[in-house]
Amino acid sequence: MQIGLVGMPNSGKTTLFELLTGSKLASGSGNNGEAHLGSAIVPDNRIGFLSSLYKPRKITYARINFKDIPGVRMDDSKNRASRLLDEVRSADALVQVVRAFNSEVANQVAGNPDPYSELVNYGADLILADIDILEKRIARIENTKKPRKEDSEQIALLEKLLHTLESEKLINSLGLTTREKELLAGQSFLSEKPLFIVINIDESQLRAGSYPDKKKIAEYTAQKGLPLIEVCAQAEYEISTLAPDEQLEFMQDLGLKESGLGKLARMAYKRLSMISFFTVGDDEVKAWTLSKGAIARQAAGRIHTDIERGFIRAEVFHYDRLEEMGSASGVREAGHFRLEGKEYTVTDGDIISFRFNV
Ligand SMILES: Nc1nc2c(ncn2[C@@H]2O[C@H](COP(=O)(O)OP(=O)(O)O)[C@@H](O)[C@H]2O)c(=O)[nH]1
Numbered sequence: 614m615q616i617g618l619v620g621m622p623n624s625g626k627t628t629l630f631e632l633l634t635g636s637k638l639a640s641g642s643g644n645n646g647e648a649h650l651g652s653a654i655v656p657d658n659r660i661g662f663l664s665s666l667y668k669p670r671k672i673t674y675a676r677i678n679f680k681d682i683p684g685v686r687m688d689d690s691k692n693r694a695s696r697l698l699d700e701v702r703s704a705d706a707l708v709q710v711v712r713a714f715n716s717e718v719a720n721q722v723a724g725n726p727d728p729y730s731e732l733v734n735y736g737a738d739l740i741l742a743d744i745d746i747l748e749k750r751i752a753r754i755e756n757t758k759k760p761r762k763e764d765s766e767q768i769a770l771l772e773k774l775l776h777t778l779e780s781e782k783l784i785n786s787l788g789l790t791t792r793e794k795e796l797l798a799g800q801s802f803l804s805e806k807p808l809f810i811v812i813n814i815d816e817s818q819l820r821a822g823s824y825p826d827k828k829k830i831a832e833y834t835a836q837k838g839l840p841l842i843e844v845c846a847q848a849e850y851e852i853s854t855l856a857p858d859e860q861l862e863f864m865q866d867l868g869l870k871e872s873g874l875g876k877l878a879r880m881a882y883k884r885l886s887m888i889s890f891f892t893v894g895d896d897e898v899k900a901w902t903l904s905k906g907a908i909a910r911q912a913a914g915r916i917h918t919d920i921e922r923g924f925i926r927a928e929v930f931h932y933d934r935l936e937e938m939g940s941a942s943g944v945r946e947a948g949h950f951r952l953e954g955k956e957y958t959v960t961d962g963d964i965i966s967f968r969f970n971v
């Protein structure tokens with residue numbers, strides 16, 4: 614799973630990437646260079662409680678992978694533009710970063726912030742790129758010398774997608790059936806990817822609780838079903854370089870209850886149907902991500918293929934019961950400790966230990 618940060622140059626993608634991943638890219642590399650990969654921890658208060666209980670030697674948070682993809686500029690070569698588009702294509706989900714903040718540098722290079730247009734124009738770009746691909750595919754199938762049985766079903770579906778795009782809707786708003794997804798196997802469309810919107814605001818906008826076009830943006834995203842959050846990337850990045858106790862103070866001073874990373878991770882978990890399960894012990898407390906609906910055998914496979922192959926059973930109790938009872942033995946005495954088979958559907962917050970043979 615890889616989430617691409619996309620949007621116009623100077624919207625703050627690289628600043629946000631640095632904030633999320635805790636990395637520092639060489640100055641300017643963000644705009645002239647290539648895409649960058651990095652991963653961010655998924656903030657989870659439950660890890661804190663588990664660690665205070667088990668006092669493990671190692672604490673490991675779940676992680677989400679991000680890719681900082683530079684926006685295409687007018688003066689980019691065709692080659693570079695198509696390389697950047699391929700980076701967008703290979704991401705599993707997209708976060709569009711939109712500039713609402715004022716900064717001397719950005720305003721000088723890219724003009725005053727115009728977040729509504731920026732938001733809408735990017736969506737239109739995704740749509741145009743998809744229309745282009747769809748028209749070519751339809752023409753190719755129609756002109757083929759070796760027609761196949763499912764061609765007419767294919768064309769009907771591609772035309773439905775085309776029609777959706779022509780009425781300015783993203784493919785991800787359609788909710789495709791399993792059969793339709795099967796027919797599309799291997800073909801990926803940009804506007805089919807889950808898309809999240811991050812409005813990058815500055816400190817004075819944060820304090821004022823307002824930025825240009827705020828209402829219009831809320832209406833547009835609600836109408837398109839696009840999850841929306843506001844982040845103050847620059848200020849949060851600066852805060853993240855301070856000592857931990859100072860960080861809290863500055864966050865409170867800005868009136869920030871949750872970090873940008875926390876908001877983004879929660880939004881991604883919800884929209885991409887992800888859950889976390891835990892493994893615990895005095896050597897390590899660790900959170901693992903899974904897709905919602907995954908079964909115990911798949912959870913075992915996240916840890917090691919040997920555990921998946923030699924799976925005997927899963928010993929499971931839920932984090933909430935542990936917090937309630939205060940200890941694993943308490944959970945056991947209260948009868949909340951369960952033995953589950955490989956088909957068991959894992960739920961968010963399960964604490965699992967696997968029995969297996971090798
Ligand atoms: N005031 C302010 N400036 C920002 C913010 N985010 C980015 N910037 C500045 O805007 C410029 C472009 O940011 P950058 O992250 O390189 O944008 P990118 O082109 O989308 O990667 C830089 O000068 C940043 O310091 C923000 O949240 N607030």
Ligand SMILES: [Mg+2]
Nearest residue numbers: 626627643644
């Ligand atoms: Mg950049």
